[in-house]
Amino acid sequence: xxxxxxxxxxxxxxxxxxxxxxxxxxxxxxxxxxxxxxxxxxxxxxxxxxxxxxxxxxxxxxxxxxxxxxxxxxxxxxxxxxxxxxxxxxxxxxxxxxxxxxxxxxxxxxxxxxxxxxxxxxxxxxxxxxxxxxxxxxxxxxxxxxxxxxxxxxxxxxxxxxxxxxxxxxxxx
Amino acid sequence: xxxxxxxxxxxxxxxxxxxxxxxxxxxxxxxxxxxxxxxxxxxxxxxxxxxxxxxxxxxxxxxxxxxxxxxxxxxxxxxxxxxxxxxxxxxxxxxxxxxxxxxxxxxxxxxxxxxxxxxxxxxxxxxxxxxxxxx
Numbered sequence: 001x002x003x004x005x006x007x008x009x010x011x012x013x014x015x016x017x018x019x020x021x022x023x024x025x026x027x028x029x030x031x032x033x034x035x036x037x038x039x040x041x042x043x044x045x046x047x048x049x050x051x052x053x054x055x056x057x058x059x060x061x062x063x064x065x066x067x068x069x070x071x072x073x074x075x076x077x078x079x080x081x082x083x084x085x086x087x088x089x090x091x092x093x094x095x096x097x098x099x100x101x102x103x104x105x106x107x108x109x110x111x112x113x114x115x116x117x118x119x120x121x122x123x124x125x126x127x128x129x130x131x132x133x134x135x136x137x138x139x140x141x142x143x144x145x146x147x148x149x150x151x152x153x154x155x156x157x158x159x160x161x162x163x164x165x166x167x168x169x170x171x172x173x
Numbered sequence: 174x175x176x177x178x179x180x181x182x183x184x185x186x187x188x189x190x191x192x193x194x195x196x197x198x199x200x201x202x203x204x205x206x207x208x209x210x211x212x213x214x215x216x217x218x219x220x221x222x223x224x225x226x227x228x229x230x231x232x233x234x235x236x237x238x239x240x241x242x243x244x245x246x247x248x249x250x251x252x253x254x255x256x257x258x259x260x261x262x263x264x265x266x267x268x269x270x271x272x273x274x275x276x277x278x279x280x281x282x283x284x285x286x287x288x289x290x291x292x293x294x295x296x297x298x299x300x301x302x303x304x305x306x307x308x
Contacts, residue, residue, distance in 0.1 A: 038278035109257040116259025
């Protein structure tokens with residue numbers, strides 16, 4: 001795993017991470033909307049701007065996560081959605097398994113594009129990404145901070161959440 | 174004669190999209206698909222296709238490891254990386270011998286994207302042919 005960039009010589013603490021997350025909100029919005037709109041081929045709407053706060057779980061029945069990390073930081077991207085809404089996201093697709101697969105692909109594309117940006121790589125370095133994983137309950141991370149927001153596509157609410165914290169990658173789900 | 178392709182990606186949705194794209198082009202025949210890095214190496218060995226596409230983030234063995242293993246056994250292999258991962262990983266794959274890289278999301282609804290994708294595939298085919306002749 002390659003880790004480059006002089007900023008990596010010092011590890012960000014909570015204050016720097018919060019500052020980074022606040023500055024990264026517009027980039028995160030662009031990455032999330034672009035991924036969903038390209039993969040589902042439908043427009044997205046943002047009922048409320050994305051925000052940075054302490055990490056909380058989304059009120060959804062299903063979550064999809066892509067975890068990322070290197071020797072200094074661990075991060076995770078979560079998509080939250082209600083299983084009952086899934087068919088609305090892709091009405092022409094009758095196979096729920098394929099729609100779940102699409103959600104995994106969306107998470108993969110958001111994580112890949114957001115973590116590949118120079119503005120992310122400069123302070124945090126290159127991170128190894130996990131394949132998407134699905135689950136119903138998420139491990140609480142009350143000490144961590146995240147960018148979170150909601151996008152609507154075909155009337156369905158998709159909860160998005162990106163969290164990063166110091167320390168080696170561990171199981172964040 | 175159609176060129177043979179093996180597609181490897183852990184997303185069934187994308188496997189289907191890529192298969193439709195390749196076969197719809199009229200120039201390629203998809204001979205096999207796989208969903209992890211171990212299958213990629215095995216399928217390449219079995220089919221020796223004209224082209225293999227690899228995702229980077231996959232279970233069992235990632236695309237970079239599969240690329241290295243395939244090229245170790247078959248230096249003439251034409252490998253196209255199709256992945257959402259960007260940054261240094263792209264350069265690492267190209268340095269390791271991938272012939273090209275296409276970044277996800279794949280916008281198959283966009284005519285310009287489809288044309289560019291086909292152009293990239295054509296360039297990879299000609300590059301690989303040159304390599305084979307040279308060797």
